[in-house]
Structures are given as structure tokens and as C-alpha cells.
Amino acid sequence: MTGAPTAARDQPLIAIDVVPVSFAAGSGLRVATAPRQYAPYVGQEALPGVLLAPAERLADGARRALRSKAGIDAAAVRHLAQIGAFDGPERDPRSTAISVAFAAVVDPSAVGPGGGGAVDRPSSVWRLPDQGEPRLPFDHDTIIRAALEHVRTRIWRDLPLTRALLGEVFTSSDAAQLQTALTGTAPDPGNTNRALRTNPALVRADAPSSVAGRGGRPPVTWTWVD
Amino acid sequence: MTGAPTAARDQPLIAIDVVPVSFAAGSGLRVATAPRQYAPYVGQEALPGVLLAPAERLADGARRALRSKAGIDAAAVRHLAQIGAFDGPERDPRSTAISVAFAAVVDPSAVGPGGGGAVDRPSSVWRLPDQGEPRLPFDHDTIIRAALEHVRTRIWRDLPLTRALLGEVFTSSDAAQLQTALTGTAPDPGNTNRALRTNPALVRADAPSSVAGRGGRPPVTWTWVD
């Protein structure tokens, strides 16, 4: 950074937009949106976002956006990663603004009616990322694509991210399903198993997966070594 | 992005900082800095940076920083990639500011006295990135580390980036030297040759490397297809 001697004000606004991502065996990979409370696009579903506060850290702004716009408490946020800064004249009709985007891996139960949040929190909904039928306002579709690309290129390389997505205990099927959701193609089950077996960060959990599947041999459950 | 109904001003300033990177056989991998013209840290070497102009795109701000602070013309910029947004209260003693950092691969001859720029451009100097003996102000050391990490993880995966670093024609030794500079360890010359030979984006150039090495078999020269 640097500056001319007199700081130029009238700079673009700094916005923080967050892509809440969750994964669970039953529901798959999902992205949360919440209806906008202010103009423009009032009532439309959009990513939770806020304007950066004067002395606020970027990551703190992301957490505030999750809390105030989507009702996702900080305790439900398992992982937070910056995606990048987005600009462009088309991204906001009001005034020029740049957006620093984050991807947030949150607990799957933290969204939707009956979730674990406060009673009066804004209602947010999970949606499947691929067929985002109703296009999102601003450049939020671009941001979601970038966030998913970020996750896709880091799965199994970034262990904290992977752990946040899969949770503390998960089955081989869960891992395969996550990979399928991210890459679009199902991995070979044999290779998936070998990878899980030889991964030094994982140990087999004896728990035989309480929930009964609809037929078939129950998958092995895994846990993370501490 | 989004916002409260009344836009909160007094937001942090938006700065653009650029890490100019170049690679050449003789000089290796280098990063350019320029002496600061304004307070704070007047006269100290730092990354070229500007405050984002009201209606300016982020990438345009990066090019303007290169031009006005380091004398690197847009024609000398071969590649421009965003690294991310940096914040933190310690990064600027004057006022809170965030910085959107870029890595710019520039022509090695575009910096230093006798370079290809204008006559009155600010003087910038190349430096080896590793032993940044004189610590840079702000969080510029962090930004340089992030930029080099960005390059390290994308070399040979991001073809435009690799092409910008190596140039249009290069030798096998150049490729090995670049890899050594990025990873710290020299790759096996046999594997490097195999990788170059089997890379469909490369073709052998007949030019037998005009500059005579100091003894030894001259390396093969390569060019990019199309």
C-alpha cells in the first residue's frame, strides 16, 4: 500500500460477501442465501454481505455478515477462507464498490427453520450450487463459482478445510459423495478407500454408522487423529 | 456485497500493492521495489502501490502503480494476477487501510538504469526475494511471500504465468533454474528434460542458444506452440 499526500476520498465502498457452504450425507453440498433487507434487490435471495466497518478486520466482517444477514452464528462457522477481491462497474448499480469474498464452511444444521440459531435471526435457505435456477443479483454467481473452485482445488490438500466440510466423523460414502459434488464425476470407490486407509490424518472409528442405509453393506466410518 | 441503508463512510482506504516479479537466466528470480515518494517511510524501498481511484478497476490500479511508482510500463507487464486482500491494524501507521495485492510478471529489462522505460520514470531496483535483508515497510514482506507462494503453486499448471516468466524462447537450463529459485531445490535434469519433451505446449526451437555458455553441452531451446 501507499498513498498520495492527500488521501483521495470517494473511493469505492468495501463490501464483504460470504459464500456459506455446507456438506452433509443426506443433503449434499449446498450454498446458503438470504433475502436482502435493503435496496437494491429488496427481498431477492443473495449472498450475505455487509459493508466493512471502519476498524474491522476483513474476516470479522465476514463473520458479522453471516450473523446479521444469514443468522449463522460464529460457533457454526467451521472454516473461513478468503477467495479474493471482486470489482467491476456492473456489480452494483448504486455506487462503485469492491467486494472481498469469503467462503465459509458452516454446520449444515445452522440454516433453515429449526436450525440452531437464534429465534429472530434472518431466515436463510440452502440451495444446490449447480442449478442456481434463479440467478443471484450483483456478481454473486461469479463469487459462488470462485468459492467452489477454491474448495475444489483444495480438498484433501487443505486438511482443515476438508475436516470442516466432512465433519468430525464421516463415512467413505460421504467422502465419495463430496468428491462427486465438487468435481462432477464419481471417484473410483476402491481408490477412495485406499486413500482413506493410507491417510495418516485418519483413523477408523468403530461406530458402525447409527443411521441405517437403505440396503447394502454399511460403509466404514472415519475420524481425524488429534 | 450489500449494505445498510445509509452507507458508512470512514471505511478503510483501498490500496493496491504490486509485487513486480521477473526471471532471466543470468539474474534469476527477482522482485522489484522503488523508493517511497511520500510519507510515511519516505525514501525507503517498498512495493509500488497506489490508492484506488474512484472509478478504477483493481487491475488498472495495479498497472498504474507499476507505471507511476516503479516506472514499469504496461507493455512490459506480461502477466497480472491478484493475490488477495490484506488487512490488519499494523499494516499502516497513518490510517486503516486494506491492500489488494497483485503479482506482476514483467520483462526483466524494464527495471533499472538503461531499462526500456521513460527517461523520467521513478527508479526501481530488482532484488533477490529470499534474502530481503532490509525489511520492507508495512506488510510488504508478507505480501511478497504470498505472491511467491502464488507463483510456486501455479508454475507449469498456469501456462500463461509460466510463459510470462520464462519468455517466448528459453532453454532447459532456464526452466531448471526457475524451478530451483521457486522451490529451493534443484530438479533432476533428466526428469526436467522429459517433462519439457512431453509437454504438448512446447516445441523445440532450432536456435542453438546464441549466447555461449561457459563450457559444457549447450542446452536445448524451447518455444511455445501457437
Next chain:
DNA sequence: ACAAAAGTGTTGGCGCTACACCCATGT
């Protein structure tokens, strides 16, 4: 109730590619 079928996951083998490491050859 019992057996067969269908569904799902695990384990192992085979072949290809990539890479670390080595050595002989070319200039």
C-alpha cells in the same frame, strides 16, 4: 419363515503415468 435377489461397500490386482535417483553419452 426362509431363501434368493438386489443394492452397496470393501479389498486386492493390473497397468499406466509421474517422479526421484542413477549412469552412460554427447558437445
Next chain:
DNA sequence: ACATGGGTGTAGCGCCAACACTTTTGT
């Protein structure tokens, strides 16, 4: 000296086949 070209061994992954465990279906 220095680079090229080739060889060997290991790790990873795509692909395939056999086996194990569970639920569903048929009689």
C-alpha cells in the same frame, strides 16, 4: 563442465474383478 537421453524403483491413480454385508423381494 554441463546437458541429453535412457534406465530403474516407487507412489498414485484409473480400471477391473471378487468378496462381504445389508435390505428387499418372492414363495
